Every structure is written in structure tokens, then in C-alpha cells.
Amino acid sequence: MKYLSTYKKLGLQNSGEVFDYFMKNLKHTNRTFDFFIDWSRVFQNVEDIEVELNILNYLIGKEDINNNFKDLLKKYPNVVSVIPILIAVRDENLDVLVDFKDDDWKYKNYSFKRKESYTDKEIEDIVEFCDKIGLLDMFINKKIKNIVDYCIGLEVGIGTNGRKNRGGKIMEDIIEWYVQGIAEKLGFKYIAQATKTKIKREWNIKLPVDKSSRQYDFAIKKDNKLVLIETNFFSGGGSKLKSVAGEFKALNSFLKKYDVIDKFIWITDGTGWGTAQLPLKEAFENNDFVINTKMIVDGALEEIIKL
Numbered sequence: 001m002k003y004l005s006t007y008k009k010l011g012l013q014n015s016g017e018v019f020d021y022f023m024k025n026l027k028h029t030n031r032t033f034d035f036f037i038d039w040s041r042v043f044q045n046v047e048d049i050e051v052e053l054n055i056l057n058y059l060i061g062k063e064d065i066n067n068n069f070k071d072l073l074k075k076y077p078n079v080v081s082v083i084p085i086l087i088a089v090r091d092e093n094l095d096v097l098v099d100f101k102d103d104d105w106k107y108k109n110y111s112f113k114r115k116e117s118y119t120d121k122e123i124e125d126i127v128e129f130c131d132k133i134g135l136l137d138m139f140i141n142k143k144i145k146n147i148v149d150y151c152i153g154l155e156v157g158i159g160t161n162g163r164k165n166r167g168g169k170i171m172e173d174i175i176e177w178y179v180q181g182i183a184e185k186l187g188f189k190y191i192a193q194a195t196k197t198k199i200k201r202e203w204n205i206k207l208p209v210d211k212s213s214r215q216y217d218f219a220i221k222k223d224n225k226l227v228l229i230e231t232n233f234f235s236g237g238g239s240k241l242k243s244v245a246g247e248f249k250a251l252n253s254f255l256k257k258y259d260v261i262d263k264f265i266w267i268t269d270g271t272g273w274g275t276a277q278l279p280l281k282e283a284f285e286n287n288d289f290v291i292n293t294k295m296i297v298d299g300a301l302e303e304i305i306k307l
Helices: 005-009 015-024 039-047 050-059 065-074 077-082 120-132 135-140 145-186 198-202 240-255 271-275 275-287 293-298 302-306
Strands: 092-101 106-111 189-194 215-223 226-233 259-269 290-291
Touching: 005 015, 005 092, 005 293, 005 302, 015 065, 015 275, 039 145, 050 065, 050 145, 050 226, 065 077, 065 120, 065 135, 106 120, 120 135, 135 215, 135 293, 145 215, 145 226, 145 293, 145 302, 189 198, 198 215, 226 240, 240 275, 259 293, 271 275, 271 302, 275 290, 290 302, 293 302
Parallel strands: 226 259, 259 290
Antiparallel strands: 092 106, 189 215, 215 226
16 A cells, blocks of 8 residues: 555555544445436337337237237237347246156247248247246236336336446446546546557557456546556445455556556545455555545545646
């Protein structure tokens, strides 16, 4: 850890006190309103298949639904591809275990790949699948009133799985607000989602990479050198945090070997770090600059970039 004048102003005398300050000022969440649901994605996903869903509305309340469904598939084969979506699945081929009582388990494959037409056997299989999973019963008994509305609900549910990614994106957006302001104040240029290719194209600087997929959240050009910034947020704990700390410790050691790298800054936050203090402290002491959002407000990020 490199000692900053910002720490001195805060009355922190050594690395131990700085680390304690870091831990005491971790935020418990970074959730903004954008975290909960990506409505634009929900409605776009439904809009892409709205015609097919409205065609399937024809089946709601039909008593002879198996035959009605077969006739529908013959007349409108394009509806087949949306059937997996009705059970929150994106795959167009599904293997189902149909018998586990023999020595060798038996599977049956159901295909929902879009085609111009389907054979009678393929249609029989599609109807069988929908019947056995209970979908047709839902239609007969009108437990689903409108398939379009039903799919909007499904997409909302599926969208909750993306909250982890949205949480990471929100942290990047928060940090970019600070980076942009500091860069403008100091007269520096920056790139978000900075890759080797982007940096070479924009600034004609060769970025050393430890792996081909490496992408930095932010890169700042300073005197033909690079200030690289990575950021993340962990509201919950877990074994992953130990590997995260190890990764950024190793990345810092890798980057220090190259003169083109002016500084590497790791900005991380979240009370999840309370469950992984030891590996975090090792990275904190090894790396020159590990700060949280409170330290940015205190002036640490601007001071580091100026150094």
C-alpha cells in the first residue's frame, strides 16, 4: 500500500489504520432503481414473439385441445419455436429423462427448432411435450388468461437472474461518474471497457495483457502512460471473494513489470468483504492502491491519478 496525503488528512497513521478505515466504511448495497428489473429487455423479448404468442391464445379454453393444437401447428408452424419460452427455457432442443427404471436411462429429445413445416410425428411429439409438462391443462382450465401477459411475467422472473450482472454494471456506472469528473478536471482522457484493441486504436499505446480476454473497466491516458482501474461490489460473502482478492493481487504484480503502466487502481466495496478480510488485507498491503467509494469521496482517487 502506498500512503497518501488523503490518509494523513483523515488522521490515519499507517496501513493498519487505513485498512480498518476501509473496512468500517464499506457500503451494504449499491442497488439503484435500475437494479431490480430491466423493463426494456423484458418488453423487447416479448415484442419479438408477440405475434406467435397471440396465435397461441386461440388454445385458451379449448376442450379438444390436443387436436386443436395439432391443427394450429400445421397452419402456423412458426409458433413452435416459442413453446420453450413458455416454460422459461431458451433452448430449442430439450432432452427429457422418460424412464430411469431400466439399467440404462432412457431419454427422449423434443425439438422446437423453427421450420417451415413439421411432420405428423414431430407435431405429435410437440403436443405430447406440452401435455406432459401441464401446459395444455393450463390452457384448458383458463389458468392462463392471456399468453402475452403470462410471458411478460416470465421475462420478469427470468430477468431477476441478471441482477448480479446489473449490480456490477451499476458499480461501473457509479465509478465512471467519478472518473469522468476527475479526468475532465485534470485534463486527461479515459476509456470505459478498455481492451488492448481499443487502447491501441485510440491512443496508439500497447497494453500488456495477462490473458486475451482481459478488459479493464477504465483506462486513463496520462503522459503517454496508462492508469488502469478495475471495480467491483460485493454485498454478500462467499468463497469467491478469496479468489477475487488473489486475482487482483496477481494482476497488480503483472502490471508493475511494465513501464507503460503508470498505476493500477482497484476500487472495491460492499460489506461482503467482511467475510474475507484476510485475503483482502493481503491484496491491500501488496497492491499500491486499493480503495472504496468512501475513499473516492475523501479525495483518494484524484490524488492517486495525480501522483
